Amino acid sequence: MNEHPVAAGPLFTPERRQELEALGRQYPTRQALLLPALWMAQRADGWVSPAAIDEIASELGLTPAYVRGVVTFYTMYHTHPVGRHFIQVCTTSPCLMCGSGDVVAALLEHTGCGELGATSSDGRFTVIETECLGACGFVTPILIDDDFIESVTPAMIPELLARYP
């Protein structure tokens, strides 16, 4: 899931087209498949590439410009490749007031990313701060890829990162 092939093949392999058609039976319009299709693309390639946008647009009967407009509205779709492991740290008020800044600093240091939004030179990590993750009683919550991790402290970070080679 976190492997990012350099040259991805077509998004809609027979298996994925079948998956899309199965999802399609749950909605009265074809366009309702847009967010699910974008998730499929990101799961396949690690990001939503221009090629994937073209393919999805053609599959759903939309223009690439329309699809791009939707992609850029939603912050979780990556419009460029990111590190093999994507880390999101909550820094909204309840987390900020309980020490999330120290978690951000420790993550930037131990991943080698140096700054928010940057990818480490080995391509392993990208760290971003994100708005409220909805786990304010479990400061600091972070997402590493799809793993939601609660109550992270700076001391936990080296061991935590080691789980994501």
Place this chain on the structure above:
Amino acid sequence: MGYPHPSHPKETPLLSEHFGQAAARTYEGWTSRGGYQALRKALGMTPEAIVEEVKSSGLRGRGGAGFPTGMKWSFMPKEDGKPHYLCCNADESEPGTFKDREILRWTPHALIEGCAIACLGIRAETCYIFVRGEYTEPGRILEAAVREAYANGALGANAFGSGKRLDVVVHWGAGAYICGEETALMNAIEGKRGNPRVKPPFPAVSGLFGMPTTINNVETLAAVPHILNRGGAWYASLCLGSPKSTGTKLISVCGHVKRPGTYEITLGLPMRDLIYECAGGPLDGRTLKAVIPGGSSVPIMSMAEVDNCATDYEGIAAAGSLLGSGGMIVMDDSTDLVLQIWRLARFYAHESCAQCTNCREGTAWTTRVLERILRGEGTASDLDLLLDLADNMTGKTICVLSDSCAAPVVSGLAKFRDEFEAYLSGARSPVLVGG
């Protein structure tokens, strides 16, 4: 129960009774705890009878607005020949709010059952549960529960052999706070940008896919099976304060308290009991300074206002704020309120969908003015400028995101003006925030 803590005697665990029990997540675990009895009962009732039962409970929307649920359901047309839809709002993203997450990950079948009953009440066959993309763990648990509900015949073309079709579809969001706004959520499901729509038309007339639609919050729907099982009158009898605020409410308490967590109270419980007893009060050596009681979008309360406040819709409104989502942010004397209000403004600036000028410009401008105050570069007129901006952001846009940005600024300035002035005079050292 005050998940992740044991239940406190002042709580009323109803929705939260099984939080923390992984066994309650499965179909079998749920039915052994009395699950799906309410749906079986509802399948034998008329839509009118279901709506009446919910009306009599006094249940109000638990997502923030507090609109009476039964009345909302009754707005749906009766014999229009169109497909009807139910949307469940599981886009919980209001800072301070983390209660729906516990329902999704501990009692997903309670939500599915509530969705199914609501569908019957509003004459819908399909419910779309919109889960925020970041809720990876709760969303996966919910998806597994939906599959199980189909496999056991609770959902599908012939729910429990009733001949009625009931479908529940989990639709993933992709990161946008604004999709918690009901019409933005519908646009997101339809494959569009999550811009809120101009109302009217209201969803009951033209909602999802242009069809009559009801949208309810996770907690609202999860309360419905209890109402069907034990009766609306019983639910309405759960009341410690205003008779207009009935039942239990999950309050997620975070910030500077000893035991942050999700507490379930009978509405009307004194806010002091909730904060000082259930959540354990301030950390040792600290005193509390302020509380944002209903998610970050509501006015900040001083501790003097908290003192005699009942935790219900009317009690908190009388104290000048709102129960909102029940996301309670508690701040002690170590808190720099100017910094926290700036961070909230930045949140709203980031999350503005940008279709209304007053919101797009106002949230960004508010953030920049607060930044320069924090950096020690503010001027005396900046406080009036903030209030002027707030006035232009309140009641002037399609949705209330802009109003939500103004609320902490206006209440913060009214109640804690000295903290802003300390930055202006240089009495407080500058904080280097922003670009």
